Amino acid sequence: MLVPRLSELRAELSTLHRDARIRRMIELGRLAPTDPAAREVLAGLSQGDAYERELALQAQFTWRDGRQVLAATTDVSARVRSQAFHLVALACDDPQALEALKMAHAVRREKGLLQGLVGQGRQGVIDAYLDWLALQEGVSDFADVVPLATPEGTRKHLSRALSRPSIRFWDRLARHAPGILAEVFTERLQAVKGEPDPVTRIYLEAYLARVADQAPDAALSLFEMLLSRHIQPEASAWPSLVARRPEDAVALFQRHGHATIPAKVFARAAPGLREDSLRWLVRRAPDSLGKAGRLLTRLTAPGALRAVVEAWCASVDVAPDWGRALLRSITDASARERVYARWSVAARNRDGIIPVPRLKALPLDLREREARRHLHDVVALGTQPLARMAYAQLLPWDEAEAALKALIGHPEGNVRGEAVASLLSIAGLRPDEPGLVDRALPWVLARKNEQDPVRAAMLKALVQWPRRVWRREHTESVGRILRDALDASDLSHVSAQLAERLLLRTFAKAPEWGATWLATLLKERGRLHDLRLGEHLTDDEVRAAAAPLLKIAKAWAQRERGGPLLHLVFSLGDRMRLVEGLSELVASFRDETTWSALALGLTQVQSKHDHPRFESTVAATVRRFFDRGWHSEIVALANSEAADQPLHPELVAGLERVALRLNKESHGALMALRLRSREAFERLLPALLETDASVICFPVVHTYLHRRRQDLLSPFLSAPVITGRYATGKTGWLLAFDPHGFYRWTAEQCALYSHAVQGLVEDLERDTPAVIWGIETLAALTWAPMEGLCARVDDARPVVQEKTLRVLARCDQGQGVPTLLRCLEDARARIAIYGLRRAFNGMPPSRVLALLADVPLTKVTVAKEVVRLLGELRSEGAYARLLELDGLNLHRDVRIAMLRALWDHLEREPTWAVLERAAEAPDWVMASRLGDIPADRLTETSDRKLSALLGRVLARPEPEARIDLLQRAAWLAVKDMERTFLSACGARLASPYDDEARAAMQALLHRSNERDLERLEGMLDAVVKDRRALSAALNQLLSLNVKSRASYMQAARAAERVLSRDSRLAPLRVRCAAAAMPPLELADTWVLMGETGHLHADALEACRDVVGTLPEGDLEAVEARLSVSPSAEARRVAVWCLVRDAAPGRGWTPERLVRLARLQDDASPLVSGAAQAIFPPRELVAPGGVAPV
Template identity: 75%
Template sequence: MVELGRLAPTSPEVREVLGALSRGDAQERQLALFAQYGWRDGGRVLSATTDASNCVRSLAYLLVPLACDDAQALEALKVARAVRRQEGLLRGLVRAERRGVIDAYLDGLATSADVPDFADAVPLATPEGIRRHLPRALARPSLRFWNRLAHDAPGILAEVLTAQLQAVPGEPDPVTRMSLRVYLPRIADQAPDAALALFELLLSRRIHPDANAWHDLVLHRPEAAVALLQRHPHAPVFEKQFARAASRLSERALLWLVRRAPITLGDARTLLTRLSESSRRAVVEAWCAAVDVAPDWGAPLLRFVADTQERERVYARWSVAARNAEGVIPLATLTALPFDLREREARRHLQEVVALGTRPLQRMDYARLLSWDEADAALKSYLGHPEGNVRGEALASLLAIPGLRPDEPSLVDRALPLVLARKNEQDPVRAAMLGALVLWPRRVWRREHTESVGRILRDALDAADLSYRSAELAEALLLRTFARAPEWGAPWLSTLLKERGQLFNTRLGEFLTDDEVRAAAPQLLGIARGWAQRERGGPLLALMNSLGARVRLVPGLPELAVSLRDETPWPGLALGMAQWQSQHDRAGFESTVGAMVRRFHDRGWFFEIIALANSEEAARPLHPELISGLERVALRLGKESHSALTVLRSRAWRAFDALLPRLLKADASVICFPVVHTYLHRHRQELLTPYLSAPVVQGHFATGKTGWLLAFDTRGFYRWTSEQCALYSRAVGRLVEDLDRDTPTLLWGVATLAALTWAPMDGLCALADDARPVVRDKAIQVMARCDQGQGVPTLLNCLEDARARVAIYGLRRAFNGMPPGRVLSLLASVPLTKVTVAKEVVRLLGELRVEAAYERLLALDGMRLHRDVRIAMLRALWDHLEREPTWAVYARAVDDTDWVMAARLGDVPADRLTEASDRKLSALLGRVLARPEPEARIDLLQRAAWLAVRDVERTFLSACGARLASPYDDEVRAAMQALLYRSNEQDLERMEGMLDAVAPDRRALTVALEQLLALNVKSRASYMLAARAAEQVLSRDIRLSPLRVRCAAAALAPLALAERLAHMGEAGQLHADALEACQSVVGALPVGDLEAVEARLTVSGSAEARRVAVWCLVRDAAPGRGWTPERLARLVRLQQDASPLVSGAAQAVFPPREQVASAKVPSA
């Protein structure tokens, strides 16, 4: 049909044929429309958008962007809008890059006064069109508008949000804040320069963007992101915030981050690999200068510190910080240090760390960081220990030294004799020694070591207690040294295979470079030949796969693999060799694949043929010989046929298509294969006709006793002819008429009847009167799917009796695409006596874009209606929110005696309101919250924080605040959440009064403040105001001091908090419960401020405040910061405090013993 369409402009005969088809039945009209892909006659496509067939209309709308000129496309948009079908067409025009049509469409809509969804289409226009219609869209935006603007025009969205922020001095309204939270990451990713202005505005008002937005901004503008942090010290930093962008930072910005928050740069070792030499030096110097900020971050930097004194100072600080509470540093951390510092830390762990004194196994691990002689001396008593596990650990530590010092080759010559001297050790000790050798880097091994390694292997094989684990380690040792002397290693591989019966890892190629493969080629070939002669096909195949394409570096090995493939009697081995050759020796594979496939076929290896074809690279066409092999397997009609056809369909569909006629002629029963009848259903409908009438099929896969009714994908029947649809419909109809059929089959049959696009629907409509309820109801449910609305009269008749409860829901789909006037006239005749019917009629009226439908809704509102119908009425009026009668209906709902009606006001889409209607909705929502029923209030309150009402007059916000005095905890919690999320700085000036009114109800007050304290209070200025207001209220009653402490910590800077705590302590307000709150507060303070807070509290005259100073010191000395001499001195002073409340707590703090000063702690 597409080709006919291409000929139509120049061929009158073709145009006549297509004209005749376009005047035929629905299926012929669809065929004629397909020709428009080649003809592109916009007038014919536009005419088809009003066709009676839904399939034809859908295809026409798909063709509009392709075939219609601008005027025709605009007319099609108008038609689509009338039937609520414009969204798909708008997206099609965007994909076709025809946004100019959308501009014209918007220009037309702009002349109408009330277009509820006008804003939805604005972001799809051209940039000029967006800017032209933006003011009207912003007067009544929607969630879809914001989402599309973020996707299609993030730069313009940034301008809008910037303007909204600049229009107010402080925090914006809650709707703008929600938009910023949702869309700022998208803006930062797509329009980073515009995002910078937004970040600046937000941070200047103490509103913190979230981590996702920072992540995207840093990726695109890392330097500017650092500048933002420099200008706004309160802005939060995150771990690895700049890690991916570190190499693009200027040296100045990089150094600033190192000095202030090095964790933002990620792992120090990784960072160094991304920097230039000059930047690396600057980073090292900056970290040394500010080592107290993050002393445990820079271990890999220590090796680059050139100045001896500076290095000593920084190392001492790092060492203290890296220790855990027992003074221990993990071994893996120490390996990043230079050798001399490693040795110092090893000595400290071996000789000074008290906690390790009773843990010899853990302690001796650190000996591997020493020199050989020193480690040997330190481990001497353990190397001869009577317990094997202790000896093994000691030997493993000692033997690990050559691997950690690869630049000292003489260490290997000392380690290997030690292993040989202990050849009679028990197996666990042997395994520990072998495990240590295997971990050595390959570069420490030399050719002269192979003799000793051979003796070690021989000793292991001679041991009667050799375990599988030790044998595996011995083999691994051989593989790691193989490349140093292949002529030595090859016999040893054979020996291991002979004496142990198996090899754990035959993938030799993974351990060899290309040069090593060339050098070891004779030995590798010898190993392969030996395995081939002994029919060790598995190891040989593993060797081939590990070498991959490098097999060609071993002369004779490719030929050996091919000969083994062609001679082996084992199908799995032959398949593996063939797959290797296909991947790594393509020329050889293609030259031999024909003979190989024939051999596979002759030996009955049919599944191997299928597997080989399926394993071929998807991007490479299947070799003709493989296609031929698959065809022969399929034509055998054996159990492999379905698999062969499946692979053929996915990998060579043209061959599959050509095979099907022969296959069906050879055996019609293959139609039962899903891959066959599904393909015919979608692509070769002309072969399908003989099987549509449920015939009795003869063949290899059929008994010939019953007819077959095939099941097809119900979404593809539009590809069939009218005759095929009718034929299959009659067969399915006979099945549905069978009274003995099971229910699931009957339901499938009824649904299939409705899906047959071009079939007569008389049989389906007749089922609406079926005596079987399940069949009747299913038929009514699916009747609306009839392509040309054939079921609408039957559905309307069903509305007059008990079937109405099912039929009414089908009408929605049946009316889809009908002109609104036609739908309205049909609905006018529907009786409203049943609640179910009346509800759906009201909903349908609300979706009709004609004035008469709105008038009908208002008329219905004046009648006595069931509650459910009235609720449907509220929903139906959503498209008419700018009309005064709508708000009269809503006002009556708020005051209705039934609270359920009032509660439904919270469902009104507030994102589509103008400023005037927003005020009305806010006032009504406030009245809902004033109702006496808690059920009416709670759902609205729980959603209040995120409702898109701007609430300019704050009526809704005031109503939320009034609910803080509720006796219901859930309501108080939701009310406080709404207040916090919806308020700005001016709103929260009233917070103190609200909380003061609630203060007598301790429970309500606590519930409300827990909502506040669960937030990151310092992320917004308004949250901090709320916390300060709460603290002011709580200060009036000493019994509320615990909550006061938490609120003060949330609102105040650390030093200001210290002043507040000192003042409270001196006023006697830090009682036991308040001190408990102080302890949790200290755990949340920034570590960089702990010392200053401690210093202020230490000089307080309040023992309670000094007790808090103890907790500050303990946290400041936690792992990552450590017990420095200065902190130990401060601890001693606190331990000597005159108050037992302070000194008792300080004396219960236990730094590592080796760090504790020798000063005597006074007793009480």
């Protein structure tokens, strides 16, 4: 390949679009390693302006000369610098990449470079970078890089990272090194006997699921340690562990009985579990395996299924309503009877009713027993014949017919319809009794004169029968049923639709018969109700029906009934080709119809379901559409074609013709070409612009030129006067483009467009939004000269002046920085200072510091931003300047900005002197800002200092200074080893402000371990006289899941002990005791409270609420303990326990009825009165309602 001279290359590149220019550079880069001429021309290009330097840099994708890439990282152009840093991981060797990282660190842009190195698998460079970074002073984010290194590098620097970690460190460690993260958590848990520090708890909750997914073996030990300390792992972490180690997860639950097993957590893992594990889960928490019916389909091993069935039978009282689907699998008759009786009681609602759909899944004999019970024994259904009759469908035919006899002859049609449907459903529910169909069909035929609602109910019942009950000999009766329906003058649309569905369900039994009747239905009803006919019929069935279907289709075509014809071919789908002659008929009808929508629909169906014929006729079809002026239909047809297939050439040609017509459909045609045939679109575009330049106004045209064909764009960039179909030729057009893509243009194009936009901005008559758009566009023109934009800061229009100042920093090569610095000397400084932040991005810190040194600080806005910028500079000089400014008399807002600027210097002693003065300052607003200090990057020393500092803030007299810090205290990442901050939080429990007391308790609970909470009883005792503060604090405690952590339970027990000293606090005591104690201990507490007179009316109401939260498996034991108490109040709570134990899902068993009768006979009206107001289903009790049957 001949390498051109530099001048020739520049001329060549100016005629190419962006993609072609890049390809040219890639070719030259490929030649450069071996061709001196290529190297020379690229060297010349890299010495040109920013536009040429950026092009020369593209060659490095193939040349990969790390020296040049490294040099480009300091280019004055932000675009060139960004591209160079992107190329480092690809083109630079290890020493060069390390040098690039050092440079990136200085200007705070190492994040993207690190990610690029990780993406290229070059973590070795990051190891070297960490070694260098470890030698630098004042690096606050060292830990952020450690997880990105190799495993060896991560372990080497892990201890230093852990001495000053950050949220980003933990997040990256979880993503890149979950095994090492698990080791860190394990070490921290092993270092303490109880709960870990609050920071570790925060990250355990956040990342335990990730560890369980990526390092399950390590996660197992973490789960074991947490559960052994009565700390419940996050529920979201269990599914990951179960998916990776299901048997080990079961073992964890077996060892730790207090652990909560999440619902459905073992549903997917169940097929892989051992039989003994399945048995244990069914006995302990069957809902953890998901629904029993779905579980049956997943358990393929006979032993597994048997284990589940046996376990449920043995522990049916745990979840009696769970295993309904298992009743069919129980082989032992006595066990089946016992389990069924228990299930039946549990499945009933408060009136003793079980919904019909649930009963249909039962074995046949049990289904019949339940049906008889509902029809004859359930008292609540005695006055509801419509609800009661539905259960008759579960009986044998004769018994059901006798039960429904009165309702089948009911004068109201809706009642008759429900009764008839119930009787006819029997044949479908008993598919193994073929004789039922022979009884049902004559029964239907005998009622041919029924009104339409009854007819619809009968047809619906027949449609719901399973297909396997139908036989060929039934088709004659079905045909008579269809004939009777068609002969009825009141046949409704719904009934006709059901008749069609009935035919389709029986079609396969006699295809010839079905074809005849399908034709009859189509003919007499004039339409097809089911638009998925092809899905219901097989290929052979469609072939059998082909002749009648074609005959009907021809008749419709002859009568020009295009709508039904379209529905027919659409419903047949791919099987329309099996109806010989139908495709030809469709094509013929399409070519004759005068309705454009119908022609389009038929063509679309043909394209989707008979593509070979579509291919052969599309040319003629498109020509006809075009000749008739159906241009929008051509566009619609193109848009409806399969997206993964290229457009047919004739369709592409049709779109081109529509586009060239330059009418209202042209834009749609161009859009279709752009999306579906880019080659044709590119081929058409030059011709279209030459034919009529006014099409440049189409967004699809000028956007495409802007992104892909910049070589065609130049004539339209100088706001020329356009003539053509869409232009008047009176004014020039200044087109608007996406501001993020101007780097694709040449420098000449940017200059040309900049000059045109500049004219708009200078026009004093233009509206403000247009002028603002112009200013933003000038700043976005990557390669354009910026002198005109900079001059606008002196514009007489305030809006122009302000907007220019705000966008000057966007100039690619920093051309706006001198202007912004000049504006800092006058009233424009308040706006100019904000622009400098972006302008300084990527600039060496020493240069930024020198520029900021000359900025006047007389204006508060300017001073604040200068302080912020100094805080972001990684420079010793910047820190020294901050300390120097601290000695001046600064405005409060500047002082607050100073606090923020010192965040990266928290390991320096002078910083803490500044922060301590802020904590004691008279201005509480400034003191409150100390709570914003990021506590996730602290060493032990700085953590201790910050904890003490925050404690001093909480000691301030202003509540406004305390409340925000207290509300965030629970999640602040300070370890607070000396507990100064924790003590300060506890001191606020006695606050007169409710929200402060709540926040203080929240902070105490989240930040404390077991040792810390030994002091809580004394704290609460000091607050007990302030009932309002006490209530606010304890309500905060009770809002948590207390049993999820041992420390929470310890806190609740401490509160219970304090509350037990005053009977007036009994309601709160009941709630605290329930939150901390196991059920039987709670029952003992209630007995004690009753015997000491503490269970007064308010306390009883609290007990009633607590009963609703007790585990169902413990209700009977709690009730038994309370029932024998000498305290009538405790026995009253036993009544509520019994009611909860007998709720739907558990039911009124004979044993519970006996216990109810005992309570109803209690000597105390407080107990017996409440018990006698409990009403089980009437059929379960004697007429007096107090003794079980």
